[in-house]
Amino acid sequence: MPVHSVNDVQTALKRAQSDGRLTCELLLAHVELRNGLSHDGVPQVNIDQLNTRYFVNKEFIDTQQVPIIASGGVYNYAFSKFTHGKLLKQPDWEDWQASERLQLDQYQKQFMFGTPIMIADRTNVFHLVWTYTVKELDKRKKARCACDGSTRGGKVRVLDYTYANCVDHTASRMFYAISATENLLIFGAEACNAFSEAPAPKQGFYLQPDRAFCEWWIHKGNPPIPDGYVIPVRRAMHGHPELPRLWEKWCDKMIKQHQFTPTTHERCLYTGIWQGEKCYFKRQVDDFEFATPSIDLATSFYDAIDDHLTMPIKRQGLVTLFNGVDILQSRNYIKLSAEAYIEKMGAKYLDMWHKEVQMMAERPLPIPTNETFIKAFNGDSGDPDDKVQKDLQQRFKFGYRSGVGELIYAMVTCRPDISAVTVKCAQHGTCPANIHFQAIKHAIKYLVAPRKDGIYFWRATPLMTLPEHPLPFFATAVHGQLPPQVQHPQHECTDMHAYVDSDWAACPKTRWSFTGIIVKLAGGTIAYKTKLQPTVALSSTEAGFMAACDAGKMILFIRSILWDLGIPQRAATVMYEDNDACTATANAQKPTTWTRHMDMRTSSWRTGSNGMS
Numbered sequence: 001m002p003v004h005s006v007n008d009v010q011t012a013l014k015r016a017q018s019d020g021r022l023t024c025e026l027l028l029a030h031v032e033l034r035n036g037l038s039h040d041g042v043p044q045v046n047i048d049q050l051n052t053r054y055f056v057n058k059e060f061i062d063t064q065q066v067p068i069i070a071s072g073g074v075y076n077y078a079f080s081k082f083t084h085g086k087l088l089k090q091p092d093w094e095d096w097q098a099s100e101r102l103q104l105d106q107y108q109k110q111f112m113f114g115t116p117i118m119i120a121d122r123t124n125v126f127h128l129v130w131t132y133t134v135k136e137l138d139k140r141k142k143a144r145c146a147c148d149g150s151t152r153g154g155k156v157r158v159l160d161y162t163y164a165n166c167v168d169h170t171a172s173r174m175f176y177a178i179s180a181t182e183n184l185l186i187f188g189a190e191a192c193n194a195f196s197e198a199p200a201p202k203q204g205f206y207l208q209p210d211r212a213f214c215e216w217w218i219h220k221g222n223p224p225i226p227d228g229y230v231i232p233v234r235r236a237m238h239g240h241p242e243l244p245r246l247w248e249k250w251c252d253k254m255i256k257q258h259q260f261t262p263t264t265h266e267r268c269l270y271t272g273i274w275q276g277e278k279c280y281f282k283r284q285v286d287d288f289e290f291a292t293p294s295i296d297l298a299t300s301f302y303d304a305i306d307d308h309l310t311m312p313i314k315r316q317g318l319v320t321l322f323n324g325v326d327i328l329q330s331r332n333y334i335k336l337s338a339e340a341y342i343e344k345m346g347a348k349y350l351d352m353w354h355k356e357v358q359m360m361a362e363r364p365l366p367i368p369t370n371e372t373f374i375k376a377f378n379g380d381s382g383d384p385d386d387k388v389q390k391d392l393q394q395r396f397k398f399g400y401r402s403g404v405g406e407l408i409y410a411m412v413t414c415r416p417d418i419s420a421v422t423v424k425c426a427q428h429g430t431c432p433a434n435i436h437f438q439a440i441k442h443a444i445k446y447l448v449a450p451r452k453d454g455i456y457f458w459r460a461t462p463l464m465t466l467p468e469h470p471l472p473f474f475a476t477a478v479h480g481q482l483p484p485q486v487q488h489p490q491h492e493c494t495d496m497h498a499y500v501d502s503d504w505a506a507c508p509k510t511r512w513s514f515t516g517i518i519v520k521l522a523g524g525t526i527a528y529k530t531k532l533q534p535t536v537a538l539s540s541t542e543a544g545f546m547a548a549c550d551a552g553k554m555i556l557f558i559r560s561i562l563w564d565l566g567i568p569q570r571a572a573t574v575m576y577e578d579n580d581a582c583t584a585t586a587n588a589q590k591p592t593t594w595t596r597h598m599d600m601r602t603s604s605w606r607t608g609s610n611g612m613s
Contacts, residue, residue: 082132084212092141096132099143104216106193107145107237110310114232116209116225124205125230128213129239146238147207164244167268167284169412170527171561173336173455175269175282176327177522178567179291180334180457181493184280185466186291186327187298188316189305194286197309198236198246205240206230247286254308255281258301263564265557271565274301280565284323288313325413326454330469331462336414336524337454345406346448349398366446367421367439377424379508382433389431396437401429403440410447414455416518418443419530427532458523460493489576493522494567497574498555502533502547504540511536513543517551519558527554544579548586551575 003009009026016024087096107113119125126147133142179186191197209217209225217225225231236246252262260272260281270281279301280291288305292298299315306312319327321340328335367377382389393399407422421443428436456472491497496519503514512532519527529550537543555573562569577583 084130087132095141096143099132099141100130100145100212101216101219103143103145103193104213106311107196108220110193110196110235112196112233112235112237113207114234116229116231118226118229119206122206122230124203125208126205126239127208128210130210130212144238145212147205147233147240149239149241149243162241162245164248164285165267167282168266170558171263171266171269172282172284172323172325173414173457173524173526174521174558174561174565175280175289175291176334176336177457177524177526178280178565180459180524181522182278182291183459183461183463184291184293185295185298185463186289186319186329186334187295187302188319188322189288189290189302190314190316191286191288191309192311192314194251195238195243195247196235197311198243198250200233200235201240201242201246203242205233207233207237244285251283254305255283257308258304261564263561265564266561269561269565278566287322289319289322324409328469329466331464331466332459332468332471333523334457334459335454335469335472336457337452338410338413338415339451339454341413342410342447342451345410346444346451349444349448364446364449366418366443367424368442373435373438376435377439378506380433380435382428382431382436384431392432392434392437396441398440400432400437400440403437403444404429407440407443407447415447415453416455416525416528417453418447419528420514420516423530423532455524457521458493489574491520491574495571495574496521496526496555496558496562496569497576498551499576500544500547500551501578502537502540502543504537504543507532513537513546515547515550517547517554519551519554527558529554541579541581541585544577544582545585548575548577548582 001012003012003026013024082096087093090096126149129146129148131144131146133144134140135142176186178184207213207230209229209231213231214225236243252267255262255270258272258274260270263269263271268283270283272279272281274292274297277293277297279293279297282289282291288302290298290301292301302313302315318329320329321327324338324341326337326339328337368374382392389400404422404426407418407425411419411422421439425432425436425439425443453472462468489497498517498519500515500517502516505511506514510532512535515529515531515533517527517529518525531550533543533546535546537546552575555575559569559573577586
């Protein structure tokens with residue numbers, strides 16, 4: 001019988017006892033993972049869609065302790081977490097122990113711990129939590145120590161705000177585009193044990209020392225900690241709910257002291273004058289990027305940051321990898337790609353089904369475009385029976401929702417070319433059919449084949465101090481090429497422009513239309529969106545107008561950030577739309593007798609429109 005609480009277990013045991021049973025088996029299992037994929041075309045990454053532990057180097061996998069479940073050809077790598085007890089049995093335990101002590105040494109340098117004391121009220125005593133990882137960039141072993149700030153570890157009293165800003169992908173791409181247009185170099189840095197630089201939260205608390213802490217304490221030459229004693233915490237420590245906000249406020253204050261100003265709507269982007277040169281700064285939690293004309297300015301700026309910190313930041317030189325995105329700074333352009341991620345993601349499919357998928361030799365597409373496939377892809381629905389869905393997974397050798405999750409990461413970072421197929425596949429996450437599995441396989445192979453593709457932001461003039469790299473080959477599909485007599489629109493590198501289109505009544509089930517938007521700066525895409533429209537459009541004109549309305553809002557947001565960064569768009573932003581009736585209505589700035597059926601909410605966009613081509 002199913003049980004959901006301690007009371008249910010007690011009731012079940014009493015019933016078994018009354019029935020005269022001598023034994024009773026209790027199976028503890030995780031709660032059911034329910035999906036969050038919506039039917040409105042908005043892709044969401046769920047917890048069961050990211051199998052990042054597959055990426056752990058095979059040298060850290062003990063197949064005797066970490067079973068590889070291969071039921072029906074679907075590989076599930078059942079990794080257990082690295083724990084102190086398990087690592088003690090490993091031959092490289094000394095390396096892990098050195099990492100533990102390094103973490104605690106860093107805390108000590110930041111005046112984190114007080115002298116052990118005995119207290120009567122233990123409601124604010126929290127346990128230590130250790131996590132062990134292998135860093136992707138340099139393969140070093142890293143131990144992270146935090147307090148258990150959850151309700152199970154103590155009584156957390158949140159007395160301040162906990163929200164902290166995180167840089168948006170659009171703003172991040174704008175940073176690289178601006179750096180390219182102004183011929184700047186981007187230098188990276190990482191704050192060491194950054195959160196502990198912030199002041200302590202309003203609620204004072206203590207730590208219950210564990211085995212690793214006690215061993216480190218004695219290793220530092222201190223007497224053993226008596227039983228029942230706790231450690232006072234004097235600074236902000238990882239694990240407390242207020243910590244991200246405390247670090248952001250402290251870091252923001254530090255950057256502003258050097259006359260750098262954040263933008264109004266993107267608080268992680270800054271601009272300022274450093275030693276007579278205009279520079280840009282971006283922060284992502286404890287990772288920094290500084291765009292500057294020379295390495296000397298970057299060095300002096302990070303030296304100034306070091307003056308505020310108890311531990312010096314790690315200098316990373318010219319940025320090549322930032323938050324999982326590969327960055328190539330060359331003489332003619334700055335390129336963003338997800339090559340490293342795609343290569344690892346596709347590696348597990350190479351020996352399974354990768355060679356089975358047939359694609360066009362010259363110009364592959366994210367999804368087959370023949371009419372029969374598209375009709376079935378848009379219209380088919382899968383069987384909701386669990387057995388049927390498991391059979392599909394075994395036949396195709398991968399989980400559907402995992403495949404969608406792997407596409408989503410590449411899409412949101414720097415691969416707008418797969419956004420349409422990813423969003424459409426996400427619509428069928430709850431009940432996919434055979435055709436949808438085929439689409440995922442095709443999209444993954446398309447992604448793996450040209451994995452070096454990405455977004456290019458072009459420099460105004462060649463930067464001769466950087467090496468020259470090959471110019472990209474743009475493999476545009478035949479149906480997407482302009483006729484020879486039509487020239488591609490030309491824009492200055494600092495002029496933002498947008499392209500918008502809609503696929504009227506694209507969904508055969510709901511008859512909702514599809515919107516596609518890209519916004520470009522410095523020759524590269526800085527913002528893009530692919531989504532189902534929220535209501536049914538009664539004409540292609542209305543569908544195009546609703547899409548243009550969404551694009552207009554995106555443009556206004558980006559223009560406001562560019563204004564704060566000192567790169568104002570003095571002229572109206574050109575938006576390209578291929579629906580004549582839509583452009584005519586927008587340019588006339590009034591409805592016609594043929595467009596009175598269109599909703600008033602989209603008509604409000606005309607008041608901010610100065611022209612569309």
